[in-house]
Amino acid sequence: MSTPRPPAPRSPGWVIGRVAGAPVVVAPSWLVAVAVLTFLSAGTVRILTGLEGSAVYVVSLAFVVLLFVSVFLHELAHGLVAKARGQQPQEFVLTLWGGHTAFGGEAPTAATTALVAVVGPIVNLVLAGVFWAVLRSGAVDRGTVLFALMWSGAVTNGFVGVFNLIPGLPLDGGRVLAALVWGVTKDQVKGTLVAGWVGRVVAVGVFVVAVGYPMALGGRIDLVSLLWAAMIAAFLWSGAGAAVQGSRLRRALDQVTxxxxxxxxxxxxxxxxxxxxxxxxxxxxxxxxxxxxxxxxxxxxxxxxxxxxxxxxxxxxxxxxxxxxxxxxxxxxxxxxxxxxxxxxxxxxxxxxxxxxxxxxxxxxxxxxxxxxxxxxxx
Incomplete structure (x- = not known):
């Protein structure tokens, strides 16, 4: 008879609802992301709409809200597909880095892991396609706030979808890679280990590209862009490192008798x-x-x-x-x-x-x- 696992602690933050039997949590760091992204989006809003003054930041805030709605739909897709495959979501969390979905247990098969991982980016790519189709249809006039929102939805969803498909943990593409190695080798731990090391390479590559690409074009990278590149690379490195260490611990646990x-x-x-x-x-x-x-x-x-x-x-x-x-x-x-x-x-x-x-x-x-x-x- 196996002993039941104690429930995992819930992430700190505000519970704003429940979906698929799991709470939707807004972490305090989400407020930081909203403030920073609203400020950074202001320049783009001015170019797209010609607005000035406080109206610019109102539209910038709308950009950010639209982004996090897209992130939430991304995470919701993970949770709903996982539940349909027998893996209960534990919580949906919106954070400084976007969001994540926690589960009460591991995916039962490599196929489930891959399917749950890939469905999130697919949702973003579909949304990007819808927004882009509206723009291309000519139904929305250029220079209007609605046009700016459609443009933001197309660009941000396209970026989120493509970026998350990069094959390295902790990104969704890394989970797909881990599932592929698991399916081929029949070794789940090896899949996580491989995807974790690839994730470390991706983290270094993101920083190198973010810093080196503008310089290669003859420009200079500003301090804000440098800090964002460093923070994103550090986040990716930390997530990949946790996956590597976790797989090593899992291997050690599997060998205990x-x-x-x-x-x-x-x-x-x-x-x-x-x-x-x-x-x-x-x-x-x-x-x-x-x-x-x-x-x-x-x-x-x-x-x-x-x-x-x-x-x-x-x-x-x-x-x-x-x-x-x-x-x-x-x-x-x-x-x-x-x-x-x-x-x-x-x-x-x-x-x-x-x-x-x-x-x-x-x-x-x-x-x-x-x-x-x-x-x-x-x-």
Whole structure:
């Protein structure tokens, strides 16, 4: 029987609604993005509309709102397709960098991963096409606010869609690449690792292009553009690095077994003497001894140092309870588990006691200490 995972904490921010059973959260950093992007859009608004004064910033704000509506639709597409494929969205979050969708669990297949990832950029590209079609139709006069909004919708959605298809994590294209490697190699961790390293290359490439392209054309890059390029590259590098580190940790977890993080143990009756327990443990190759209550449940474990300090001439008459440490209820895990499931079970059990007993079929097979879990993962 597997233990349920505790619910993940919700991102900080304001919940403005729920979609597909998940809250829509506006992070505080979103306000920073709105203010900065409104200011940066003002010049474009002046060129497109000829407006001046406060009207410029009102239209600039409309540009930004339209952008984040597009971002929300992008994330909503991720969530709805994921839910249709059996992966429940946990939250939709609008942030400084646009937004992200969190899920309660991993995608069940590589195909689901790829489909959920690619649908977001596709939505943006479709929106860009719709806005562009309206512009090309001549239905909107140039120089008007409506024309400027249509132009903004076409450009921003086109950029968001194309940029997110770049094949490197944490971008959607990176998730598609990870799914492709997963599907070919049948190794999900390898897919994430490859896409993470490609993402690091992409991060460096974005900064180099953003800085080098204007200079190659004979111009200079201004301080604001340099800072934005550095921030975007840092964001991409951080996301890619997290994917690489996460895949390494996942690999380490997958390789964890009871033998790698526990010590062989044997269960004995609570009225056994120190000498009897030592002889029995040695005969079966056990390093640890667990005292069993009359109903067969683990009640305590032997302190090896205390047991070794008992003189040999009195070890046969010294009860094992004199050198044992009581165990609280629930200090038991299923010894047949392995990998991340075993680590999760031990981690939950060691929240209440630093030592837990591993049992298989009602028989004591091992003793695990919290420190041994950390050592096994690092190893």
């Amino acid at each position: 009871l033998a790698s993080m526990g010590r062989p143990a044997v269960g004995v009756a609570h009225d056994t003497s120190v000498a009897q327990a030592g002889a029995y443990a040695a005969s079966v190759g056990a390093q640890e001894v667990v005292l069993l209550s009359p109903d067969g449940r683990p009640a305590a474990y032997v302190d090896r140092h205390a047991a070794a300090a008992v003189p040999a001439d009195v070890a046969g008459t010294t009860p094992l309870t004199a050198v044992s440490v009581p165990l609280p209820g629930g200090a038991v895990v299923d010894g047949s588990l392995a990998g991340a499931e075993l680590v999760r079970a031990v981690s939950q059990a060691t929240q209440h006691t630093p030592v837990v007993v591993a049992m298989v079929g009602g028989r004591v097979v091992g003793l695990v200490r919290a420190a041994d879990v950390v050592a096994a993962i690092r190893g």
